[in-house]
Amino acid sequence: MIMEATDSSARKMTPTTRTEEAEKTTNVGTKERMASAGGGAWLVSRGLRRGGLSGAAMAGFGGMLLGRGLSGHCPIYEKLDIDTNGQNPPAPTEFYERGIHVSKAYTITKPASELFSFWRNFENLPKFMTHLEEVIVLDDKRSHWKARAPAGTTVEWDAEIIHEEPDTVISWRSLKDADVHSSGSVRFTEIPEVGTEVRVILNYLPPLGKLGALVARLFGEEPAQQIQEDLRHFKQLMETGEIPTNEGPRGDCSERFSQERFSQGGAR
Amino acid sequence: MKALVWCGKHKVNVETVPDPEIINARDAIIRVTTTCICGSDLHLYDGFMPTMKPGDILGHEFMGIVEELGSEVHNLKRGDRVIVPFTIACGNCFFCTRQLWSCCDNSNPNAWMAEKMMGHSPSGLFGYSHLTGGYAGGQAEFVRVPFADVGPFKIPDDLTDEQAVFLTDIFPTGYMAAENCNIHSGDTVAVWGCGPVGQFSIRSAMLLGARQVVAIDDVPERLQMARDGGAITIDMSEETVYERLMDLTGGRGPDSCIDAVGAEAHGMTLDAALDRLKTTLFLSTDRAHALRQAIYCCRKGGTLSVPGVYIGFPDKIPFGAIMNKGLTVKTGQTHVMKYLQPLVERIQKKEIDPRFVITHQLPLDQAPYAYEIFQKKQDGCVKVVLKP
Numbered sequence: 001m002i003m004e005a006t007d008s009s010a011r012k013m014t015p016t017t018r019t020e021e022a023e024k025t026t027n028v029g030t031k032e033r034m035a036s037a038g039g040g041a042w043l044v045s046r047g048l049r050r051g052g053l054s055g056a057a058m059a060g061f062g063g064m065l066l067g068r069g070l071s072g073h074c075p076i077y078e079k080l081d082i083d084t085n086g087q088n089p090p091a092p093t094e095f096y097e098r099g100i101h102v103s104k105a106y107t108i109t110k111p112a113s114e115l116f117s118f119w120r121n122f123e124n125l126p127k128f129m130t131h132l133e134e135v136i137v138l139d140d141k142r143s144h145w146k147a148r149a150p151a152g153t154t155v156e157w158d159a160e161i162i163h164e165e166p167d168t169v170i171s172w173r174s175l176k177d178a179d180v181h182s183s184g185s186v187r188f189t190e191i192p193e194v195g196t197e198v199r200v201i202l203n204y205l206p207p208l209g210k211l212g213a214l215v216a217r218l219f220g221e222e223p224a225q226q227i228q229e230d231l232r233h234f235k236q237l238m239e240t241g242e243i244p245t246n247e248g249p250r251g252d253c254s255e256r257f258s259q260e261r262f263s264q265g266g267a268r
Numbered sequence: 269m270k271a272l273v274w275c276g277k278h279k280v281n282v283e284t285v286p287d288p289e290i291i292n293a294r295d296a297i298i299r300v301t302t303t304c305i306c307g308s309d310l311h312l313y314d315g316f317m318p319t320m321k322p323g324d325i326l327g328h329e330f331m332g333i334v335e336e337l338g339s340e341v342h343n344l345k346r347g348d349r350v351i352v353p354f355t356i357a358c359g360n361c362f363f364c365t366r367q368l369w370s371c372c373d374n375s376n377p378n379a380w381m382a383e384k385m386m387g388h389s390p391s392g393l394f395g396y397s398h399l400t401g402g403y404a405g406g407q408a409e410f411v412r413v414p415f416a417d418v419g420p421f422k423i424p425d426d427l428t429d430e431q432a433v434f435l436t437d438i439f440p441t442g443y444m445a446a447e448n449c450n451i452h453s454g455d456t457v458a459v460w461g462c463g464p465v466g467q468f469s470i471r472s473a474m475l476l477g478a479r480q481v482v483a484i485d486d487v488p489e490r491l492q493m494a495r496d497g498g499a500i501t502i503d504m505s506e507e508t509v510y511e512r513l514m515d516l517t518g519g520r521g522p523d524s525c526i527d528a529v530g531a532e533a534h535g536m537t538l539d540a541a542l543d544r545l546k547t548t549l550f551l552s553t554d555r556a557h558a559l560r561q562a563i564y565c566c567r568k569g570g571t572l573s574v575p576g577v578y579i580g581f582p583d584k585i586p587f588g589a590i591m592n593k594g595l596t597v598k599t600g601q602t603h604v605m606k607y608l609q610p611l612v613e614r615i616q617k618k619e620i621d622p623r624f625v626i627t628h629q630l631p632l633d634q635a636p637y638a639y640e641i642f643q644k645k646q647d648g649c650v651k652v653v654l655k656p
Contacts, residue, residue: 107362109361109362109365194362195362225380229380232379232380235373235374236358236374239358239360239361239373239374240294240359240360240361240374240415241293241294242292242293242294244292244356244358244374244375244376244377244392244401244414244415245291245292245377245414246378246392246401246402246403247291248288248291248325248403248404248412249269249271249285249286249287249288249325249404249408250273250285250323250325250404251273251274251281251283251322251323251324251325252273252283252323253275253276253279253281253283253323254283
């Protein structure tokens with residue numbers, strides 16, 4: 001509690017001059033403005049059609065989103081000192097303050113060199129990461145990523161490798177103009193007689209901030225769980241050469257139960 | 269193809285469903301020649317096992333002929349006659365390479381479900397709920413077998429289907445339960461439950477050199493089968509189990525106790541009645557009467573071996589007795605692959621003929637009837653073999 005209080009009072013005391021405030025009128029990024037305006041308009045129309053107190057609340061909230069989308073200025077972001085209209089990739093502090101952080105580890109019974117070289121070819125990643133549609137390697141450092149996002153949408157970004165040690169670690173971050181800003185690393189540590197511990201750390205800034213993360217969760221997208229499943233698929237693929245599936249025939253239970261037929265003196 | 273489909277508690281149905289297909293390179297399609305109903309299938313039939321979905325194909329004890337192979341299966345060929353272990357194992361992971369096949373890390377596509385409930389996931393199993401993989405089972409004409417280069421085991425021509433099919437589950441399961449008892453000559457082994465796994469536990473304990481094996485149940489024909497296998501029997505409906513066991517062991521208690529009953533124990537005592545009430549009201553997942561009694565009766569420093577299937581969170585396990593008496597607890601789904609070669613040899617040497625347990629042979633079409641008589645223990649039913 002004390003920490004939080006100190007934190008917010010510190011924010012309030014951040015000195016903002018008039019010129020800075022004028023520059024800050026646009027503090028929402030382009031893609032987010034489009035999403036905000038679209039979502040806001042939809043909420044307004046639904047709210048008006050619905051009527052009543054809840055309809056009014058919906059329309060009101062929609063109006064706020066619509067206004068923020070059209071103007072590019074978000075008063076809440078201003079209060080929280082957030083700017084998603086920046087041209088440069090977000091600073092590490094931004095990941096720290098409003099990012100989603102996931103760290104997961106698995107031990108795989110293969111040498112680090114084999115796992116590293118499979119992962120280092122990023123075009124292999126969609127083989128085990130369910131949400132990745134495609135990765136195109138652009139050059140030695142840069143790659144283009146396309147992923148499925150909640151509600152049937154897709155997001156795309158370019159990423160660059162910022163640090164690499166052969167058979168040990170790869171880390172990367174998204175470049176400017178990313179739909180979703182992210183950074184991450186994968187580290188391979190050999191444990192004698194057991195295998196290689198693979199640890200993935202991923203940080204990303206959810207679109208529409210924490211609110212977006214909450215909405216994604218409503219769509220059943222839990223980032224920690226997702227990374228864990230992806231990493232499990234990586235382990236399965238590396239250890240067994242395939243990802244197991246239970247796909248197969250099922251009944252439909254539509255036929256009449258034969259039980260009665262046989263319970264009356266069926267053959268012994 | 270025809271398959272036995274689970275549609276709800278006490279509702280199973282033989283339906284026409286699509287044929288399975290090869291999906292992964294290490295898959296095989298097996299044409300089933302013989303399949304059985306396992307005592308643990310009754311936990312599904314009775315609606316005790318969570319994560320069952322209407323439409324699931326049951327069955328995890330099956331054998332047959334290799335019909336089709338994925339491109340990465342090199343140790344089998346079309347036409348081979350194989351039994352298929354009920355546990356699915358990759359052969360590559362930490363656990364498989366340590367012979368802990370039923371703990372395979374890679375074969376359960378729904379591992380996350382099991383991890384939520386138990387912390388870690390066991391291997392995938394055929395036809396045994398979505399928690400253990402959601403794989404279509406073997407009470408069917410055809411089955412897709414994943415990691416077919418690891419599980420399926422070729423059966424010598426001199427063994428019939430009926431002699432070989434129990435290698436899929438109940439024979440290795442009973443054998444592992446006895447092996448877990450670390451039997452020395454002079455030992456007394458007590459076995460709770462004279463169903464199929466109990467019967468194989470009894471005979472395996474005899475094979476492994478126990479001085480006496482005591483079998484506990486209340487179904488007359490099952491007790492008779494246990495006596496035929498060399499056991500001394502206790503009819504729990506007529507005798508006090510603890511008193512009789514102490515008497516048979518000169519007051520010391522059995523050196524090892526095997527619980528071959530599992531989650532749906534029946535009993536005559538107050539705790540068993542309370543379990544029944546709580547599971548009926550969905551306040552508990554298991555009825556653990558047999559387990560409690562086995563812990564209570566086991567001698568100090570003895571071994572408790574549990575092949576019986578438990579599902580979740582059985583009530584009132586006397587852990588104080590386990591601790592203070594210094595018991596060793598051994599359990600687990602069966603590491604089937606580890607036991608196949610030695611057990612085939614024992615059958616070939618005529619040390620045991622697994623057919624003793626069969627009481628009914630029926631066509632697959634009559635599987636719903638077979639479930640009913642097995643569940644109700646009618647018509648002397650101990651083990652049903654089905655022919656697709």
